[in-house]
Amino acid sequence: MNESAEETKIEWREWGEDAFEEARNADKPVLLSLSATWCAWCHEMDREAYSNPMVAANVNDSFVPVRVDIDRQPRVRERYNAGGFPSTVFCTPDGDLLTGATYLGIDGMRKVVQRVRDLWTHKGEDAARIPRSLREDPPVGDLSPDIERLVAGQLDEKFDDQFGGWGDSEKFPLPRTAEFALKREREQALASLSAVRKHLYDDYDGGFFRFAEGRDWSEVHHEKLASTNAALVRAFANAYLYTGDEEYRDPAERTVEYLTATLWNGEAFGGSQAPGASDDPNVSEYYALGPTDRETTDAPAVDRTAFADANAMVADALLTYHAYTDDERARTYAERALDYVLSELVEGGEVTHFDAGNEADERSESGLLADHAHLLGALTTARQVTGDEAYLDAAREVADYALDRLRAEGDDSGAFVDGPREGPGLLDRPLRPLDHNAEIADALTDLALLTGEDRYREAAEGAVAAFADAADRFGVQVAAYATAAARLCRDPLVVEVADDAGSDLHRAALRVADHEKVVIPGVGAESDEQGTAYVVVDGERSEAVTTPEELSERVAELTE
Known part of the structure; x- marks a missing residue:
């Protein structure tokens, strides 16, 4: 549990069956607080609402409060995310949802606590619900070129020709969307990447910030995630591939420096860097400083935990950059990260999310779809770039585990589930995430071509077809899905x-x-x-x- 949580007045429990058993025995709802080390508003809620004596007394008396680190517990994050972080979620002792919100101040927390107490008193379990994604089968359809066409059509509809990027509210960098657009609407892709470079790039310390609240890229949130930076290195490298323009190579190169210096923990890449302390979560004191003042100020803290999926994404991106530039530093660090993951986090093809070390109160999950999808993608890239057959052997093992263990028994949809179908709360219900199914389908397509084994392509086709009937409702945020579909409908070069x-x-x-x-x-x-x-x-x-x-x-x- 991070220091921010420990300094509150809440009697936090760790996520696990013990907390839910306590709730059942006491006939109390569970309060789940989904937080992250890099989340400024999470720390603000700890400082304000959760440190308020009155709020804390009400929470401790009426609920079993559980703190969840979303980076360490991604399956919990995907099932209980209330629309952003922090997520403040109330559920039954069996884990079914009662209600949820994101950030709550002192007054908002008092009102919600009272409302949930009344709801539980009068309705109890009858007030609970199960999210649709855990109740319904995926929208199976036909694998068709229409999937690519439908999502490509969204590029024009959602493109912001005034400020760049896609959408008319908050702006995320959407690197996978930019890559999809590079082959289909290149000017949009380049304009969007230029906007990302202008507004989300840290010109002094390097690295990209996570997103901006304003349509015009204002109100930047200053956390830096390894996953975001990896995906943007790859997107900018691919833009450089098409254009040869240093405007796109330079941010990729400098982000490689950020990743290999700031986020490198000596063995692999750490997960994130916090935005920096401030009384206002929207304004980082550190990033408001000029270069001279930053020199004499401690940089924001780095979470040096090496997560399998993030390290795979970084390795993939660095190898892609090396392929186009011959940058040996990028290749060396990519190989070191892959060696770490393969030696420390993979056994028999099963990937462990992170190494908990000797921390007795923490245990990492294994067999998560995101870890397998991203690692498989990195390994197929490594085989193409380095020529090393060992990466292909490892890719087969990782893929075979996913094919054997991450498709629900008796499920004819072809979709992969996000991990083991067991655990407290809603973890025993299968979740089939679209984005990670797209990632593994894309990687399986590469593996099929590298090995000549049709079974990998067939699995990729099943994962994409599992969601095809809803393709007309997908937005540009899931362009990676359309990419996977396009590469299956029309063999890649x-x-x-x-x-x-x-x-x-x-x-x-x-x-x-x-x-x-x-x-x-x-x-x-x-x-x-x-x-x-x-x-x-x-x-x-x-x-x-x-x-x-x-x-x-x-x-x-x-x-x-």
């Missing part, structure tokens, strides 16, 4: 390189201007084909080429 990884021909293949392609190094390298490459488009294999120039010409001929 493949470049087979009968040469060693790192050769001029291999490097040229990596730099073909299509970030959705797959590069397979070492194909036939032991034969008389050494030093050649082949372009595969829609299953048709071209004649051999032997130079980077010929490769570029052949790709242009076959894809125009």
